[in-house]
Amino acid sequence: MPATFRFALNDLPPEAEGLRAEVREFLKKEFSGAAPVKRAKSWGGFDREFSRRVGARGWIGMTWPKTYGGHERSFLERYVVMEEMLAAGAPVSAHWVADRQSGPLLLRFGTEEQRQRILPGIVRGELAFAIGMSEPDSGSDLASIRTRATKTEGGYLVNGTKVWTSNAHLSDYAISLFRTQVVPDKKHEGLTQFLVDLRNTKGITIRPIIDLAGKHHFNEVNFTDAFVPDEARVGNDGDGWKQVTTELGFERSGPERYLSSIALIRELVREVSAKPDDRGTEAVGRMVASLATLRQMSTSVAGMLQAGEPVNLEAAAVKDVGTTFEQSIPELAHALLDVEPTLDSGSDLQQVLGYITQTAPSFSLRGGTREILRGIIARGLGLR
Amino acid sequence: MTELRSLLGDTVTRLFTDLATKELIEAAEKGTWPDKLWRALEEGGLTLPLVPEDAGGAGGTWLDAHVVVRASGRHQAPVPLAETIVAGWLLSRAGLAVPFGPMTLAPVHADERLTLARSAGAVTVSGRATRVPWGRHAEHVVAVSELDGRLTVALIARGAATIEEERNLALEPRDTLVFRDARVVAFGAADVPADAIYLYGAMARAAQMAGALDSCLTQAVRYATERKQFGKPIGNFQAIQQSLAVLAGHVAASGIAAESAFRAAERNDARFEIAVAKVRVGEAAGVGAGIAHQTHGAIGFTYEHSLHFATRRLWSWRAEFGSENAWARQLGRAVAARGADALWSDLTAR
Ligand SMILES: Cc1cc2nc3c(=O)[nH]c(=O)nc-3n(C[C@H](O)[C@H](O)[C@H](O)COP(=O)(O)OP(=O)(O)OC[C@H]3O[C@@H](n4cnc5c(N)ncnc54)[C@H](O)[C@@H]3O)c2cc1C
Numbered sequence: 215m216p217a218t219f220r221f222a223l224n225d226l227p228p229e230a231e232g233l234r235a236e237v238r239e240f241l242k243k244e245f246s247g248a249a250p251v252k253r254a255k256s257w258g259g260f261d262r263e264f265s266r267r268v269g270a271r272g273w274i275g276m277t278w279p280k281t282y283g284g285h286e287r288s289f290l291e292r293y294v295v296m297e298e299m300l301a302a303g304a305p306v307s308a309h310w311v312a313d314r315q316s317g318p319l320l321l322r323f324g325t326e327e328q329r330q331r332i333l334p335g336i337v338r339g340e341l342a343f344a345i346g347m348s349e350p351d352s353g354s355d356l357a358s359i360r361t362r363a364t365k366t367e368g369g370y371l372v373n374g375t376k377v378w379t380s381n382a383h384l385s386d387y388a389i390s391l392f393r394t395q396v397v398p399d400k401k402h403e404g405l406t407q408f409l410v411d412l413r414n415t416k417g418i419t420i421r422p423i424i425d426l427a428g429k430h431h432f433n434e435v436n437f438t439d440a441f442v443p444d445e446a447r448v449g450n451d452g453d454g455w456k457q458v459t460t461e462l463g464f465e466r467s468g469p470e471r472y473l474s475s476i477a478l479i480r481e482l483v484r485e486v487s488a489k490p491d492d493r494g495t496e497a498v499g500r501m502v503a504s505l506a507t508l509r510q511m512s513t514s515v516a517g518m519l520q521a522g523e524p525v526n527l528e529a530a531a532v533k534d535v536g537t538t539f540e541q542s543i544p545e546l547a548h549a550l551l552d553v554e555p556t557l558d559s560g561s562d563l564q565q566v567l568g569y570i571t572q573t574a575p576s577f578s579l580r581g582g583t584r585e586i587l588r589g590i591i592a593r594g595l596g597l598r
Numbered sequence: 599m600t601e602l603r604s605l606l607g608d609t610v611t612r613l614f615t616d617l618a619t620k621e622l623i624e625a626a627e628k629g630t631w632p633d634k635l636w637r638a639l640e641e642g643g644l645t646l647p648l649v650p651e652d653a654g655g656a657g658g659t660w661l662d663a664h665v666v667v668r669a670s671g672r673h674q675a676p677v678p679l680a681e682t683i684v685a686g687w688l689l690s691r692a693g694l695a696v697p698f699g700p701m702t703l704a705p706v707h708a709d710e711r712l713t714l715a716r717s718a719g720a721v722t723v724s725g726r727a728t729r730v731p732w733g734r735h736a737e738h739v740v741a742v743s744e745l746d747g748r749l750t751v752a753l754i755a756r757g758a759a760t761i762e763e764e765r766n767l768a769l770e771p772r773d774t775l776v777f778r779d780a781r782v783v784a785f786g787a788a789d790v791p792a793d794a795i796y797l798y799g800a801m802a803r804a805a806q807m808a809g810a811l812d813s814c815l816t817q818a819v820r821y822a823t824e825r826k827q828f829g830k831p832i833g834n835f836q837a838i839q840q841s842l843a844v845l846a847g848h849v850a851a852s853g854i855a856a857e858s859a860f861r862a863a864e865r866n867d868a869r870f871e872i873a874v875a876k877v878r879v880g881e882a883a884g885v886g887a888g889i890a891h892q893t894h895g896a897i898g899f900t901y902e903h904s905l906h907f908a909t910r911r912l913w914s915w916r917a918e919f920g921s922e923n924a925w926a927r928q929l930g931r932a933v934a935a936r937g938a939d940a941l942w943s944d945l946t947a948r
Binding site: 238498504505509511528588594 | 819822823836839842844847848851853857858870873875877881925926927930931935937938939941942943945948
């Protein structure tokens with residue numbers, strides 16, 4: 215195996231463990247009565263008030279410089295906050311994307327003015343971000359996007375359509391990838407990222423796309439001669455591909471890529487605990503073996519982030535192994551129990567199973583499909 | 599990484615690369631004891647990483663030992679290195695001198711016992727232990743049993759046993775040893791779990807399997823870039839790339855699961871991590887061996903090719919020192935006893 219693919223054991227430092235207790239205490243006060251099915255939504259839940267309270271505790275932008283309102287804490291402390299939020303099923307969506315990728319992107323590639331204008335609001339939990347990458351004809355082949363940003367006086371005129379834009383209807387900004395130049399046969403060139411103000415830009419229309427469960431969470435975002443000023447450009451004109459790859463590295467690196475089914479895992483353990491026979495304990499043992507191993511892999515990636523090492527390859531591996539695991543949990547429930555998944559009736563287990571069953575297909579799509587991630591791993595192995 | 603660890607890692611890799619050749623493994627499979635390899639391991643200070651320096655060992659930690667055990671699996675070294683390492687540790691824990699030569703552990707099954715008894719001023723051992731690794735070649739057997747109501751580590755000469763020779767899929771000796779009131783060489787009380795052999799044996803096998811899985815991946819990736827069909831290396835085909843990526847995921851998971859068990863062993867409280875490792879790596883062994891073979895086509899199905907040295911070991915090792923099911927039940931029972939709401943906090947406390 216090439217040396218580029220290495221998972222080193224990583225210990226979370228004592229200060230991170232102290233922080234864990236604080237986060238737990240906070241979450242206990244916030245949710246002690248919440249129904250399991252509500253917690254199952256986890257990073258699908260959007261609650262600005264909650265995000266503000268998280269911000270007030272200093273748990274957003276934790277690793278960012280103090281100049282921008284950040285807290286200059288370690289990636290490992292941030293990791294502890296993230297995994298505790300996910301494990302508790304906290305509705306973190308209103309700050310998750312900004313904290314995970316949009317803020318770090320601005321820190322790395324944004325202008326000083328953008329950082330000063332935007333980052334403190336993210337840190338307070340007041341600014342929610344969406345991700346404007348996918349288009350109707352460009353999913354996995356992201357570099358093929360066609361939404362055009364044409365240079366004009368003082369800025370760009372944008373025309374085209376983004377899709378699957380999660381929470382665009384609830385967010386303030388979307389870091390969006392547009393084509394500023396068409397370079398024949400070189401689709402990776404001529405791409406540029408922009409900090410698009412979703413609330414105050416004329417020419418943007420946001421329409422709901424209803425998911426299979428009947429819920430409105432993602433959107434179609436249409437741009438018709440939408441004016442985006444020069445100050446909204448992130449990085450140099452034409453550097454978009456390099457930047458978006460970095461952004462995807464952030465997007466894929468966290469514990470949300472293996473913890474999506476944690477609420478169902480908990481209900482399964484509850485069921486088996488009530489009658490711990492051989493079959494049930496065996497299944498729980500196998501499940502926990504995978505869970506514990508993924509946590510080691512994920513904390514290892516956090517250690518690499520802390521050390522400032524590139525994580526794209528390892529993050530792809532955790533996401534691939536992690537989403538396969540998450541998706542196996544509803545299958546396990548069916549193999550083990552005689553239980554029908556339900557929407558809003560029946561036991562907690564049934565409802566959580568119902569929710570996870572209908573969400574599970576997305577685990578290996580969002581943030582890059584299984585096939586694309588395996589392609590990244592294969593490249594790391596030297597096969598591509 | 600500590601200095602000792604990288605020294606051990608370099609030494610063991612060099613030594614196995616030079617000596618644990620295909621010819622040597624083949625000879626071992628026909629019954630030849632690889633004396634030269636064993637002596638080189640002893641001279642290189644690799645057989646007793648956990649024994650204190652003043653007792654002739656390397657004075658290292660379990661994480662140091664991990665490097666050696668993992669490498670022995672990666673190179674499919676046909677010697678009881680893992681067994682000797684665990685045996686040496688047990689003897690040191692009991693304050694006993696550690697002899698030279700290969701050692702083994704018995705019994706390896708959770709439901710077998712060797713009985714220690716006092717008779718005429720000596721301590722004797724009786725009982726039957728099946729599937730003892732390398733029984734016929736080990737110079738000593740280390741057992742853990744009760745004596746005078748205390749857990750006791752006993753050092754027994756192999757000559758004290760009647761031996762029925764058997765072997766596992768990888769043609770490694772797995773012998774039945776029968777003791778009838780045989781005198782033990784040395785004994786001492788030790789603060790170790792009653793199932794220490796089963797426990798640490800499982801941990802060693804997990805690391806060996808992780809090593810053998812590394813070897814499967816390396817061989818499969820190399821083969822995929824060399825073998826051409828339809829005018830190009832088979833590694834250019836997306837189907838092959840995708841399944842090797844799956845294998846790589848299992849290899850990564852196995853490596854960290856095994857290593858974290860060794861780290862926990864350093865804290866003396868590794869039952870959870872060992873169960874996790876044995877189960878997770880065992881699952882990876884099944885899937886991983888399958889993918890490695892599929893990638894190799896018919897050539898990998900021949901005795902002439904080297905892939906089977908790794909895969910036959912994986913198929914046997916996953917069932918040794920407790921099956922995945924047995925370890926999963928042990929883990930699952932512990933988790934169930936603590937209850938659903940303790941799961942996450944228990945996990946993060948590890
Ligand atoms: C719940 C959810 C939320 C999302 N939120 C956002 C968001 O906020 N912002 C955003 O920009 N996007 C978002 N997405 C979109 C997501 O990034 C895309 O779904 C993903 O990149 C795949 O694109 P696609 O759906 O067009 O599928 P396609 O790319 O058309 O793929 C369809 C199938 O073909 C396979 N395939 C494609 N190319 C290859 C290849 N080269 N080799 C082998 N197989 C291939 C894929 O793996 C997949 O199985 C979201 C998606 C989901 C499900």
